[in-house]
Amino acid sequence: MPLNTAPNLARPDDFYEALIEMHRDLDEARSQAANARLILLLANHIGDHETLLDALRLAREAAAT
Incomplete structure (x- = not known):
């Protein structure tokens, strides 16, 4: 399964808000x-090893620049 890197969230602002809320009142650890x-939950949902490796590579490349 090829990794979809095009915008694909139906409600990106709502997701971002929920992501920020998930962290509210949590310490760093x-x-x-x-x-x-x-x-890990999302990786399990995707399931395809090669797709996950592509995602890891792209995330690492973005972090390194």
């Missing part, structure tokens, strides 16, 4: 744990 859990 719990916030990082919540992010990690979210990543």
